[in-house]
Amino acid sequence: MADKTKKPLLSDFAPVTTQQWMDKITADLKGADFERKLVWRTNEGFNVRPFYRSEDLEEVKYLDSLPGEFPYIRGTKKTNNWYVRQDIKAVNAVAANKKALDVLTKGITSLGFTFCDKVEDFNAEISSVLANIISDDVEINFSTKHGSKKLLEAVVAYLKKTNRDLSKVKGSVNFDTIGCLTTSGKSCKSFDEMFDHAKEVVEAGKNLPNFKTIAVNGKLFNNAGSSIVQELAFALSMGSEYLAQLTERGVSVNDAASSMKFNFGVGGNYFMEIAKLRAARMLWATIVKSYKPAGLEPTKMAIHCETSQWNKTIYDPYVNMLRTQTEAMSATLGGADSLTVQPFDTIYKDSDVFSERIARNQQLLLKEESHFDKVVDPSAGSYYIENLTDNIAKEAWALFVEVEEKGGYTAALKEGFVQAKVAEVADKRKKAIATRRENLLGTNQFPNGNETVAEVAGNVSSCTTKCCSGDTVIEPIVKFRGAEEFEALRLTTERAEKTPTVFMLTYGNLNMRLARSQFSANFFECAGYKTIDNNGFDTVEAGVEAAKAAKADIIVLCSSDDEYVDAAPAAFKAINGEAIFVVAGAPKCADDLKAQGITNFVNVRSNVLETLQGFSKELGL
Structure with missing residues (x-):
């Protein structure tokens, strides 16, 4: 029997209103602007506040839905189990099959076979690739830029020959004629012929009810530097185009x-990416339902995720x-x-046994040790994530509608x-990386x-075929990575006959010279330059002598703003053009120093990439 004398844990504490929180925050800001200091403007086009409360969910209509219920914001099923996928380059069918059988003993439950070259005989190729892979609990996925219909027909023929129950075989073919057009800009056929072929592929897969034959590759936008809202909206537009055609x-x-x-x-914006998938299911269910399908089953979105390449780096891999x-x-x-975790080294060389093992185990850790598969939609009810979901859904829907008003995805693409x-x-994100407002640890920071x-x-064997060789x-x-320009700069330095040397001329105020020398060393090492730090010099002339003895190409004066008034001109005069002179910081006397010919400054407002590119050019790299 319950003890009625016991009170709820928080009953002795008076509730705190939103206004009280705001009053406390305003007081702690000591006059600073709340919007500028604590409200984050996202690339997705909406603001994120520093805290949310229950009243922020009052306008959200879907909160009562359960996992497995329309509109599937909480998932299309009542469990959170997912397929652990590893992709294999099928350069040689027998070798690909051997590798597949091996990784199936190491936790993989989904296989992705990528046919790198044109396949002349899909029947023979599929028979070799799928030999002895008989479990209905394993997904089998295929990616090819050509012959998807023939590939599907070969898969069906092989499964029938091996007496498999076609209704239980799960997997997909990465047929995406719209995606090929988006990334190549070329089309071998008219748009009508493209979609006629899409119909043929769908019909070829009818014998495999659990096989997905049309791929909608939102990841194309993700790996081109798009926002999360753009990836979602344009993927929905591609899907809608396929549906209509x-x-x-x-x-x-x-x-x-x-x-x-x-x-x-899936990129590095942790909570946003969670919210993206939740919003995606809801919006796609709404789109499909508008076509009045028989039942709600077709309104469920099948989602495969792949870790993004956009934020991956060659340096500090x-x-x-x-x-x-x-x-x-x-x-x-x-x-x-289902999920593919790309091996950490896949962007710059062929992945090996070690990197592939780590990639597999990253998913297995989430399942076996963290039990992520045991809880469905654990973020449900979070004031923050529910608001992110709602905002992403609204912004993506608005962009989707804008595309539809232009005549659909292909019309908007042609325009x-x-x-x-x-x-x-993408340009905005490039600038953010160049100025270090967006950090890539080990590359720009x-x-x-x-x-x-x-x-x-660059030691990656080619496994791509052109979608089309037409006009x-x-x-x-254009697919690219955020780190590419920094990496190109540093690789140029690495391949040069002589690595530039940057000498920290530390002088005066102890705290300021230490802080600015550390900042400057970090700054110049982003270009691969050799940096020499120092404890401090009694005079700038002594520092310049030491720098010349070290054969420095760049000398950086690190001191306090007050001391720069006299120290910078003295150092500049002593260097006498024998090295590039740089002042660390943005001193109030900068205009006076520029008038004396001192033009190089590095500070937190610098465009790190452009500044370093300028120094490399001046040094003849």
Whole structure:
């Protein structure tokens, strides 16, 4: 019997209103502007506040839905188990099969076979690749830029020959004619012929009810530097285009919607990525339902996630493991049906046994040790994540509607609208990395000055075939990584005959010279330059003599603003043009120093990339 004398734990504490919180925050800010200091403006087009409360969810309508219930914001099923996928380059069918059988004993439950070259005989290729892979608990996925219909027919023929129950075989084919057009800009066929072929692929997969035959690759935008809202909105537009074109060609809504799998990239914005997947399911369910399918099953979105390449780096590559781990957490907490964690070294060389093992185990750790598969949608009810979900859904829907008003995805692509939107955000993100407002640890912030990678960078065997060799009909979206420009700068330094030396001329105020020498060393090491720090010199002339003795190419004066008034001109005169002179900081006397010919300053407002590129050019690298 319950003890009625016991009171709720917090009953002795008076409730705190939102206004009380705001009053406390305002007092602690001591006059600073709340909006500028604590409100974050996202690339997605909305503001994020520093705290949320229950009243912020009053306008959100879907909170009562359960996992497995329309509109599936909390997931399309009542469990959170997902397929652990590893992709294998099928350069040699027998070798690919051997590797597949091996990784199936190491925790993999989903296989992705990528056919790198044109396949002349899919029947023979599929028989070799799938030999002895008989479990219905294992997904089998295929990626090819050519012959998807023939591939599917070969898969069906092989499964029938081996007496498999076709209704139980799960997997997909990465057929995405719209995606190929988006990334290549080329089309071998007219748009009508493209979608006629899409219909043929869907019909070829009818014997495999649990096989997804149309891929919607939102990851293309993710790896081109888009915002999360853009990735979601444009993926929905691609899916809607397939849906409209297939139904116009006589494919039922149920068959068209059920044939699709959405492939999303997952980046480093942890909570945003969770919210993206939740919003994606809700919006896609709404779109499909508008076509009046028979039942709600076709309104479920099938989601495969792949860790993003956009934020991965060649330098300090082990940090990529940390990046992919948080991305894997976002994908699984967000309710992905399957996930590929890319090995940490995959962007610059062929992955090996070690890196592939780590990538597998990152998912297995989430399952076996963290039990992420035991709880469905654990973020549900979080004031913060529910607001992110709602905001992402609203912004993505608004952009989706804008695309539809232009005539759909392919019409917007031909107009250049999609490319312009992605480029706008990508350029903004490039600038953020160049100015270190967005950090890539080990690349544009805290680089390892002793690291060299020139010998291994670029040793990736080709496994791509052109979507089409026809004429360019639209401007393609360009895939790139945020670190590329910094890496190119540093690789140039690494391959130069002589590595530039940067000498820290530390003088005067102890705290300021230490802080500025550390900042400057970090700054110049981003270009791969050798830096020499010092404890301090009694005079700037002594510092300049030591710098010349060290054969410094760049001399950085590190002192306090007050001391720069006299110290900077003295150092500049003593150097006498024998090295590049730089002042660390943004002193109030900067204009006076510039009038005396001192033009180089490095500080927190510097565009690190452009500044270093300028020094490299001046040094003849």
